[in-house]
Amino acid sequence: MTDDRQSVNSLLPDVYQELRRLAANYLRRERPGQTLQPTALVHEAYIRLLKDKPDRWQNRAHFCAIAAHSMRQILIERARARGAQKRGGARQRITLDERLLPGGEPSIDLLALDEALERLAAIDPEQARLVELRFFGGLTVEETAAAMDISPATVKRHWTIASAWLARELEGNSHR
Amino acid sequence: MNSERWRRVNHIFHTALEQDTATREAYVRDATAGDPELFREVETLLTSHSKSPHILERPAWMIEPELALGDEMSLVGKQIGRYRVLEEVGRGGMGIVYAATDNIGRTVALKALPAEYTRDPERRKRLTREATVAASLSHPAIAAVYSLDEIDGELYIISELVRGRTLREQLREGPLPSGQLLPTLISIAEALAVAHEKEIVHRDLKPENIMRRDDGQIKVLDFGLARPTGPRESTVMTEAGVLVGTPGYMAPEQFTPRAEIDGRADIFAFGVMAWELATGEHPLGTDPGSIIAKMSDPFESRTPALSRPLPLRGLDGIVRQCIRRAPAHRYQSAEALIVDLRRLATPLPNGRDVFWWWQGHQLMASALNAAAAAAVWGVRQWVGKPTGTILFLAALAAATVSVALRLNLVFASRVHPHTLIEHRRRVFSRIAVLDTVLAGSLLAAATIIAAADHDGIAAILIALAAVMLASLSLIEPATTAAAGLVLPDAAKKTPTTAR
Numbered sequence: 001m002t003d004d005r006q007s008v009n010s011l012l013p014d015v016y017q018e019l020r021r022l023a024a025n026y027l028r029r030e031r032p033g034q035t036l037q038p039t040a041l042v043h044e045a046y047i048r049l050l051k052d053k054p055d056r057w058q059n060r061a062h063f064c065a066i067a068a069h070s071m072r073q074i075l076i077e078r079a080r081a082r083g084a085q086k087r088g089g090a091r092q093r094i095t096l097d098e099r100l101l102p103g104g105e106p107s108i109d110l111l112a113l114d115e116a117l118e119r120l121a122a123i124d125p126e127q128a129r130l131v132e133l134r135f136f137g138g139l140t141v142e143e144t145a146a147a148m149d150i151s152p153a154t155v156k157r158h159w160t161i162a163s164a165w166l167a168r169e170l171e172g173n174s175h176r
Numbered sequence: 177m178n179s180e181r182w183r184r185v186n187h188i189f190h191t192a193l194e195q196d197t198a199t200r201e202a203y204v205r206d207a208t209a210g211d212p213e214l215f216r217e218v219e220t221l222l223t224s225h226s227k228s229p230h231i232l233e234r235p236a237w238m239i240e241p242e243l244a245l246g247d248e249m250s251l252v253g254k255q256i257g258r259y260r261v262l263e264e265v266g267r268g269g270m271g272i273v274y275a276a277t278d279n280i281g282r283t284v285a286l287k288a289l290p291a292e293y294t295r296d297p298e299r300r301k302r303l304t305r306e307a308t309v310a311a312s313l314s315h316p317a318i319a320a321v322y323s324l325d326e327i328d329g330e331l332y333i334i335s336e337l338v339r340g341r342t343l344r345e346q347l348r349e350g351p352l353p354s355g356q357l358l359p360t361l362i363s364i365a366e367a368l369a370v371a372h373e374k375e376i377v378h379r380d381l382k383p384e385n386i387m388r389r390d391d392g393q394i395k396v397l398d399f400g401l402a403r404p405t406g407p408r409e410s411t412v413m414t415e416a417g418v419l420v421g422t423p424g425y426m427a428p429e430q431f432t433p434r435a436e437i438d439g440r441a442d443i444f445a446f447g448v449m450a451w452e453l454a455t456g457e458h459p460l461g462t463d464p465g466s467i468i469a470k471m472s473d474p475f476e477s478r479t480p481a482l483s484r485p486l487p488l489r490g491l492d493g494i495v496r497q498c499i500r501r502a503p504a505h506r507y508q509s510a511e512a513l514i515v516d517l518r519r520l521a522t523p524l525p526n527g528r529d530v531f532w533w534w535q536g537h538q539l540m541a542s543a544l545n546a547a548a549a550a551a552v553w554g555v556r557q558w559v560g561k562p563t564g565t566i567l568f569l570a571a572l573a574a575a576t577v578s579v580a581l582r583l584n585l586v587f588a589s590r591v592h593p594h595t596l597i598e599h600r601r602r603v604f605s606r607i608a609v610l611d612t613v614l615a616g617s618l619l620a621a622a623t624i625i626a627a628a629d630h631d632g633i634a635a636i637l638i639a640l641a642a643v644m645l646a647s648l649s650l651i652e653p654a655t656t657a658a659a660g661l662v663l664p665d666a667a668k669k670t671p672t673t674a675r
Contacts, residue, residue, distance in 0.1 A: 042235075042237060071236065071237065072236070075236050075237065108231070108232075108239050110236060110239065123177055123178075123179060123182045124179065124182055131232070134232070134235075135232045135235060135236050136236045137235075138235035138236075138237070157186075157190055160190075160193070160225065160229075161185075161186055161189050161190070161221065161225075163225070163228075163229070163230075163231055163232050164189075164221045164222070164224040164225035164229075165221060165224070166231070166232065167224040167225070167227070167228045167231045168220055168221060168223075168224040171224065
């Protein structure tokens with residue numbers, strides 16, 4: 001695992017770089033302001049990373065694990081930075097109210113989820129890894145099964161209870 | 177929990193899910209027999225599962241795409257039409273606001289409208305029309321809209337760049353300082369008055385949408401998204417049936433689909449905001465959950481916060497007048513609101529003495545009304561039955577109600593002096609009708625008894641009626657004006673209603 005963490009840290013800039021480059025490409029090609037399809041974007045980033053530097057990845061599973069973990073780190077880091085900015089009374093004007101507007105999706109607190117996922121990892125590291133792959137890495141059930149070398153049915157079972165566990169944790173958290 | 181135990185939880189959880197819902201609980205109870213802790217663990221997991229089975233269905237970056245792609249979506253440094261984007265200055269429900277310079281070096285605020293506003297051609301057309309109206313608003317307390325530009329198929333609103341802090345940001349430090357409160361409220365009300373005059377309703381007034389510039393000037397933002405309420409436009413405007421507003425500030429009628437919204441919805445939001453600015457707390461509390469639960473409730477139904485009066489007594493009455501459930505019970509125009517706020521800022525400009533004359537007049541008029549009813553009673557036999565009885569009953573009814581209304585006004589003038597203008601405006605037309613009926617019945621009685629040879633008494637009745645009518649049409653307006661209880665000319669208009 002230590003080995004993995006190290007490679008994650010060395011690869012994180014690459015993943016991030018690739019995302020930026022892709023997004024910039026999209027923006028040049030498309031008209032400004034047009035909605036990007038983040039899923040397509042991220043998948044494209046994965047494929048490129050996989051193709052461009054094949055020697056850096058032991059195998060596809062290894063790549064998926066690292067990409068998902070990178071994504072998690074990027075998102076959490078930024079969510080944290082944004083939170084700090086907000087608490088500091090900076091200029092941003094996002095308010096909770098806006099999530100209540102019709103059409104707004106109920107939002108998940110990514111930071112709270114990240115912490116809950118750490119707690120899950122203490123009880124069941126495999127399930128935590130699975131959540132990371134699916135939720136932060138965006139892999140499908142089949143891709144996850146291949147990456148973890150378990151059956152899709154097992155992925156589904158783990159996913160169901162891990163989701164329920166995290167949902168419960170987040171709910172308990174929201175009664176601040 | 178250790179891994180061993182978690183494995184047991186897993187096993188029971190999945191076996192339970194395979195059971196029928198009917199037998200599930202019995203199974204869990206059975207499987208966890210003698211271990212209430214374990215039972216609770218599985219039960220709560222099952223509950224979470226049934227409540228939100230798809231909580232993590234969307235990948236993380238879909239939940240907050242701007243976290244993943246934030247920097248790249250930014251327009252900073254780009255050239256958009258004739259605007260060069262300098263920096264991001266704020267974010268709101270309508271998107272990110274940037275500072276930009278145009279081709280003649282003027283610094284403006286540039287806001288790209290979200291795709292859902294621009295995709296539908298019908299909505300787009302409407303938006304263009306609204307921006308046109310908004311651009312015609314000119315007032316120091318309204319952030320000016322310069323133009324709505326279509327550049328490469330995207331819509332951008334170009335407006336005055338306001339640098340400063342939103343009232344929301346200021347509220348984080350607590351209520352507004354007392355010296356700042358009334359001037360701030362008056363500025364906002366003035367902005368509303370100007371907009372309502374042009375039949376533009378803001379619809380989403382809240383502390384986030386109001387900025388205090390560094391030099392202290394208040395600026396109401398986002399008037400560009402208000403919808404005109406003119407009769408010609410109204411059907412089209414509401415046809416989309418889109419709810420616009422923010423729960424917690426929306427007037428009850430804004431929760432009714434397709435209801436006509438007029439300036440009085442802004443008056444409501446103003447009241448909520450005034451409360452918040454005065455106390456530092458939203459009248460419904462800070463818990464967003466409870467705001468959602470209560471949002472369509474009338475604020476009149478007392479929340480814990482609202483059961484305490486505002487520290488500034490005069491403002492309390494004004495605010496409560498703003499947040500009445502029925503639009504007809506609120507201030508009918510922003511001008512009327514301004515008059516009351518100004519009176520509060522400079523209490524009773526005309527002094528106590530002049531005010532006393534008005535109160536004295538109300539009491540005198542009440543006494544006169546009672547005397548008139550008594551007089552009709554005195555002459556009813558000479559008038560003859562049944563006319564005498566009918567005249568007396570009419571006089572009695574009119575006198576009773578009119579006296580009650582006047583005494584109520586006098587009472588209100590002592591207890592809620594700052595909402596008196598609005599209060600008086602509402603009841604005075606009724607008083608005028610009642611007094612006229614009373615004088616009419618006096619005159620009718622006089623005419624009849626004069627024919628029956630009671631000229632002397634008839635003359636007294638006619639004199640009494642004349643005094644009443646003169647008091648109503650000459651003396652009352654004079655004392656009212658002297659007491660400063662009449663709205664300035666511009667404020668007399670009925671509100672900008674569109675049925």
